[in-house]
Amino acid sequence: MIKEGIDALVVCGGDGSLTGADVFRAEWPKLVAELRQQNKITEEQATQHAHLKIVGLVGSIDNDMSMTDLTIGxxxxxxxxxxxxxxxxxxxxxxxxxxxxxxxxxxxxxxxxxxxxxxxxxxxxxxxxxxxxxxxxxxxxxxxxxxxxxxxxxxxxxxxxxxxxxxxxxxxxxxxxxxxxxxxxxxxxxxxxxxxxxGGKPCAMDRILPTLQGVEAVEALLESTPDTPSYMIGVRENKITRVPLMDAVKMTREVAQAISEKNFPKAMSLRDPEFSETLEGFYATAVLETEPKLPHHLRMRVAIMHVGAPAGGMNAATCAAVRYCIRQGHKPFAIQNGFVGLLDDNVHQLSWLGVDNWMTRGGSELGTNRKQPDIDLGAVAAKFQHYNFHALIMIGGFEAFSSLQILEQGRKHYPAFNIPMVHLPATISNNVPLTEFSLGSDTSLNALVDACDAIKQSASASRNRVFVVETQGGKCGYIATMGALATGACIVYTPERGIGLDMLRNDVKFLKRRYALDAKGRSEGRLVLRNEVASQVYTTEVITKMFKEEGGELFDSRSASLGHTLQGGIPSPMDRARAVRLSLKCMAFLERYHQELLKQPAKTKQAPPESAAVITIQGTSVKWVQVQDMVEHADMKNRRGKHSWWEDYTELVEALVARPQILAKAGKKEDAVSQ
Missing domain, CATH: 3.40.50.460 (Phosphofructokinase domain)
Incomplete structure (x- = not known):
């Protein structure tokens, strides 16, 4: 290692591999001294490589490492x-x-x-x-x-x-x-x-998170000193974290020890909080109880509605909500086809068996559309009163968020809206403000990965070919950006950045230089991802024709529009599991505020503003945000949040294909030619 100039290791493996790496780090100075004494290395080499830096990435399909939500695989x-x-x-x-x-x-x-x-x-x-x-x-x-x-x-x-x-x-x-x-x-x-x-090909999450963890691992090595501990790169919800390696290994081994000592509560406490919540969620949704848990006066009539475009996990969230309702003694009512269906009295009570297979079903079993309640707010309020709804859960995208805003504002004029109301974000676009994750976006990314893998195979098999792949997502570039990370795309176009002539000129320059550097005779396919509304002028077809014309003998160009296939078929397991977890939190929220409202006189009942809220994932925690606070963080015109946590990843996409270095070399070459 010293002769090769290596004094830093990124170790990917289980707790045994990571423990061994940390022991190796501790013994490194002693080993270097022995090599110097044996004259196998020079004094200069011994000084330059006096310390070994270690960082760990956990690879385990069991997900058995403590202090991280997910392990690679x-x-x-x-x-x-x-x-x-x-x-x-x-x-x-x-x-x-x-x-x-x-x-x-x-x-x-x-x-x-x-x-x-x-x-x-x-x-x-x-x-x-x-x-x-x-x-x-x-x-x-x-x-x-x-x-x-x-x-x-x-x-x-x-x-x-x-x-x-x-x-x-x-x-x-x-x-x-x-x-x-x-x-x-x-x-x-x-x-x-x-x-x-x-086996099998990695899913989208197992491509994106390890990519981000790999970047964090390199940064941790660059910042490491002889006095800092070895770090393990983990993940909490959507946030990449650093934790002391041996602390995580120690806690992991404590789980096995607690089990062997029959101390099962301790074993559960050593798992991350999501593990315990998921186990509670399983029993809440899988077990058909003989008797309801709540007394009659605390039971609710709960309305469940899908609003916006279909997304994977909508039905799973509905199934979890329905079964939780039945377990507690509430009555769950399905509103078919959104607010239009409500006005047409398409309302019926759901049963435990009726939602039995909904966990694995894609699309929307209730039917969904983009209509808002302001099509006739008074009539909507009358229907709420007619069916005597005590709570409302809306599952959907930006339209559900704006619908919740309208209903909350309508409380001033319509007492029927003085009930707890909650929005569970579900949209492939992931464009709901403040939340870092929406149901359906993981399913969509997996559909994108499957399609792009096939496209890339075709592109590589025929000849040097660039495929410009058009994705959905509205005016939010989440799918395009994260899809580019997952598929290894070399260029990504998003509405947030837009597309300009200078940008396209540099992209053509990069592709030509990239293909010129490839080994002779090698057939290489490359992907360019473009959000459907990244530009009104530079459409997918226009960009494809530009690349084809400029590629000359170096590369060809074709386009592919994935369209509604990105809504996916069967929801991904992560979307299903998160749907259950978040849906049960929504139901607990509705129960809490319903019980508070019961303390008020019926005729003057006034729901507090915080009883109309959106459940969000922010960093490492799940938070409730009342709808009026959400509006401050929303770009209502473009139907997305004002700030997106993933926007900087476009630069990472470019860095992973060495775009900055290639363009810099191309620029120097042009300068030399001009001189």
Missing amino acids: APTALHRICESIDNINSTATSHSRAFVLEVMGRHCGWLALMAGVSCGADFIFIPESPPDADRWEDEMCQMIQRHRDVGKRKTLVIVAEGAHDSKLQPIRADFVKDVLSERLGLDTRVTTLGHTQR
Whole structure:
């Protein structure tokens, strides 16, 4: 390493690899001294490389590292599991079978838990929260029998490979199968996914987050000193974080130790907060309770509506809200086709079984459109009063946000709107102000990745070809920018930056120089991503023709418009899991303010401004923002936030393809020629 001039390492691996790297760092000065004594290196080399810098990136499909929400590989493994379950579901339903699925996870149940939530499992077994050794068979059979009694045709039980009961006795998939077959008489099959979970192409999240973590890792090395600890690069929600490497490793090992000591509450506490919330969400949505949890006077009539364009996760959020309502004793009402449907009385109560398969369905089962309540605000208020709604949850994009604003302002004139109201952002454009993540955007990015992988393969196979790919997103460049990071695109055009003639001239110069530098005979396809409204003049076709004309013998150019395919088919597992988590938070919000309003006299009831809010993800936390505060951060004309956390990533896209260096060299060459 010293002879090659290496004194910094980025180590990608599990806790064993990272621990070994930190030990190597600690022993480095001693090893350098030994090499110097043996005259294998010079004094100058020993001085220059006196210290080793280490930074860790966690690669583990189990997602078993503490102090980070996600490890590299875990989202892709979850995709493989959910794809398998989605394929199994049709057989399970048609033959009324039970399936017991074994997934990876020796000391961590993240994969089993997230798959259970994302795919609507009936029961899960995870190491951190084991069932009672003496009662779990009875409890599982009673729960599954209740589901069968209401008409559910399929049964899915997910078992982590490290699952055990409260006495640490292993729970095997084959044993669970025997219990279901013998005690319930179900036609039961066992499926062990094994190493299929490690394979397949990486999902969008497993391309974007490791890219950002890699950049942070290099910056951490550049800032490192001999006195600073080795860092692990993690992620909290959408924020890339640095944590001391050995602190994370120590906490990870404490989980396994707590489990071995049967201290299961401690094991759960050592997982990130999202893990516990997701487990609570699973029980809230998967278990059909025999009795409602709330007394009659606290129960609500909850209206659920989709507003705006379809997005992956809308139905999953609705399913979670409905099942939580039924668990608590509330009555959930579906408003079909938005505010137009409300005015046409397209309103009906939803049942527990009626939303059974909604977790895996794309689009909008309720029907959605962009109509706002101000089409006839008085009539909308009359319908609210007619159906006696106590709370409203709107799932949608920028239109849902503006609808909430209209309803909140309407409280001054229409008492029917003095109820708690909440907006759960769901849009592929991810253009709702303040929130860093909207349901549907992950599904859309995965659809984009799938399409661009195929396009890039075509571009590389035929000849040197540049594909200009047009994406949706309205006047928000999120999909184009993050898609460029995920697909390795070399240029991205967004509405925020716009497109100019000088920009295009430099882009042509870059592409020509880039292809000129390629090895002779090598066929290389490259991608350029353009948001659909990045420019009214320089359209996708215009840019394609410019590249084709200027490419000459170096490269060809073609265009592809992905259009509505970016709304995706089946929602991604991450969109489904986040939909459940955020939907349950929305329901808790509605319950809290409904109970506060019950304390006021009925005739003079006045809902506080903060009871009309949007649930947002900001940095590492989930926050409620009242709708009037949201307006201050919104660009209402362009239907996006005033500040976007991802805008600077366009520069990262350019840096990853060495655009600044290539253009600088091209400029020097032109100067030399002109002189």
